[in-house]
Amino acid sequence: MKKVLLILMTVMVTTLSAEAQVRPTVLGDKHAMLKVKQGERFLLLPVQESEDIAAIAVLNGQNEMEQRLNVKLAIDRVDYYVPYELKGAALLDIEFHGDRRQKGAVGEFVCWKEMKYSNTFDTTNREKFRPAYHHTPLYGWMNDPNGMFYKDGVWHLYFQWNPYGSQWENMTWGHSTSRDLIHWDAQPMAIEMDWLGSIFSGSCVTHGDEVVAFYTSAGHHQTQSMAVSKDGGRSFKKYSGNPVLSTSDVPDFRDPKAFWNEDVKAWNLILAAGQEMRIYSSKDLKEWKYESSFGKEYGNHSGVWECPDLIKIDGKWVLICNINPGGPFGGSATQYFIGQFDGKKFTCESMPKVTKWLDYGKDHYATVSFYNAPENRRVVLAWMSNWQYANQVPTKQFRSANSIPRDLGLFTHGEETYVSVVPSKEMLAVRSNKLKKPTETCEVLVDTKNYSEIVLSNTKGEQVVMTYDAAKQTFTMDRTKSGDVEFSEAFPCVTEAPTYGQIKQLRIFIDRCSIEAFDAEGKMSMTNLVFPSEPYNTIKVKGGKTTIYEIKVKK
Numbered sequence: 001m002k003k004v005l006l007i008l009m010t011v012m013v014t015t016l017s018a019e020a021q022v023r024p025t026v027l028g029d030k031h032a033m034l035k036v037k038q039g040e041r042f043l044l045l046p047v048q049e050s051e052d053i054a055a056i057a058v059l060n061g062q063n064e065m066e067q068r069l070n071v072k073l074a075i076d077r078v079d080y081y082v083p084y085e086l087k088g089a090a091l092l093d094i095e096f097h098g099d100r101r102q103k104g105a106v107g108e109f110v111c112w113k114e115m116k117y118s119n120t121f122d123t124t125n126r127e128k129f130r131p132a133y134h135h136t137p138l139y140g141w142m143n144d145p146n147g148m149f150y151k152d153g154v155w156h157l158y159f160q161w162n163p164y165g166s167q168w169e170n171m172t173w174g175h176s177t178s179r180d181l182i183h184w185d186a187q188p189m190a191i192e193m194d195w196l197g198s199i200f201s202g203s204c205v206t207h208g209d210e211v212v213a214f215y216t217s218a219g220h221h222q223t224q225s226m227a228v229s230k231d232g233g234r235s236f237k238k239y240s241g242n243p244v245l246s247t248s249d250v251p252d253f254r255d256p257k258a259f260w261n262e263d264v265k266a267w268n269l270i271l272a273a274g275q276e277m278r279i280y281s282s283k284d285l286k287e288w289k290y291e292s293s294f295g296k297e298y299g300n301h302s303g304v305w306e307c308p309d310l311i312k313i314d315g316k317w318v319l320i321c322n323i324n325p326g327g328p329f330g331g332s333a334t335q336y337f338i339g340q341f342d343g344k345k346f347t348c349e350s351m352p353k354v355t356k357w358l359d360y361g362k363d364h365y366a367t368v369s370f371y372n373a374p375e376n377r378r379v380v381l382a383w384m385s386n387w388q389y390a391n392q393v394p395t396k397q398f399r400s401a402n403s404i405p406r407d408l409g410l411f412t413h414g415e416e417t418y419v420s421v422v423p424s425k426e427m428l429a430v431r432s433n434k435l436k437k438p439t440e441t442c443e444v445l446v447d448t449k450n451y452s453e454i455v456l457s458n459t460k461g462e463q464v465v466m467t468y469d470a471a472k473q474t475f476t477m478d479r480t481k482s483g484d485v486e487f488s489e490a491f492p493c494v495t496e497a498p499t500y501g502q503i504k505q506l507r508i509f510i511d512r513c514s515i516e517a518f519d520a521e522g523k524m525s526m527t528n529l530v531f532p533s534e535p536y537n538t539i540k541v542k543g544g545k546t547t548i549y550e551i552k553v554k555k
Helices: 111-116 425-430
Strands: 025-028 031-035 044-047 055-060 065-071 080-087 089-098 116-118 139-153 154-162 173-179 185-191 198-207 210-218 220-230 253-261 266-273 276-282 288-294 304-313 316-324 333-341 346-348 364-370 378-382 407-411 416-423 431-437 441-457 463-469 473-478 494-498 505-509 514-519 525-529 539-551
Touching: 044 111, 055 525, 139 173, 139 266, 139 364, 139 378, 154 185, 173 198, 210 253, 220 253, 253 304, 276 304, 288 346, 304 364, 304 407, 316 346, 316 364, 316 416, 316 505, 333 364, 333 416, 416 514, 416 539, 425 431, 463 505, 473 514, 473 525, 494 525, 505 539
Parallel strands: 139 198, 198 253
Antiparallel strands: 025 031, 031 089, 044 080, 044 116, 055 065, 055 089, 139 154, 154 173, 173 185, 198 210, 210 220, 253 266, 266 276, 276 288, 304 316, 316 333, 333 346, 364 378, 378 407, 407 416, 431 539, 441 463, 441 505, 441 539, 463 473, 473 494, 505 514, 514 525
């Protein structure tokens, strides 16, 4: 998969000379300072994930603090490196946390021997579980997709990113772009942390020639801020009047999703506040008026409501509500509500206790839609992981991928209306040759009967078992023997989805560490991670006809 990052190039870290090693000044048993060598582009920071965070204050030549970072600096071994771009840095003030009595003196930590200066950073993939046709960050941690929009033939995807480690911390907005929703080019960091706080989830809208971003500033309290791009979303300037929205009544007040509401000729914004969604309106994107709240007694309330979206599909409005915990099989998941919206109030058409899930897998969260998608499509991406174990999955260079792109629609079953989910049409463009057996990157079509069992397996005895039962109207996926399942007690599981009637054909997407299964008509979707020691290369189907397509993407 082609990746481009303006500040990153591929040169092996091991080529750096010993002369480039750093020499800290140790000030105490938990405190050290490092004078930065001038004229270098990056300081490569060695990370050890089992260690406590080291708090790093970055000072410029006038001893003014420029930035704060939290990095798990290596104590006795190095798991991987992350680059810190020095820019105007002159001094790093580093405070280690945790009990160091059994670790030795600060001056003896391995980070000082392994920390090096460089003008480049190697991003060559070293992970066997990195997906081939799903979006991933070049390195570091990624969670929620943010600010997604389409403009001038380009899909823009921003995401919650930690560039200083492959676990959650130091939230910024990373940025990738695509012309086909499959091949993604990495772009420079879009929005960095500031003194209002870390940069949490949010959204973008296009407004004339400008792109306007709304995001949560996560400091002592969570407030909403705005930034404007005049170069098509490549770079942003933060609004001088930030924050544009704040409250003191709830601690969880975040994830603003703004959109133009053609029905009322005004801007709307929906955000999460504890266990409800709050709706605002505006004429100028700067001054926001509170209109109403939705959520009390509706749907699932087992966890915090997050990452909302409010979109119109076929004359009805769909309110997407991501929740953590409280998913149907534990941890995080995406629920939704269908109803009407008049620009001020959302009215759900279902009874309060009705809960509808967008995906019945274990690894589908933070689902939001692209703003301004062409052909009035409702294209969404999800974060393909679960907060129960996202920090522990068996990768190091990066953590987490996004789901394949999906288009949303509506269907009815009984007296209820539901959201349909189908793979976006762009997924058909990467279908290649027909295969006799599955590979690590393929699409499997199964024409089902009343009872169908699909078993994917490899020579190590690892397997995933999927079952469709027309009588019960259920589809299940068992990953308890799928490969590496030991990193979390919450990982091995069997997930089950209602099919809302008969399934005639299943579309199953396999990509190195994930399996995404869909009813071809959109009435069921299920997303689960898997970590087999070798790819599944055998498929056995009882009660169905199978066609396998190789999925090929350009490098």
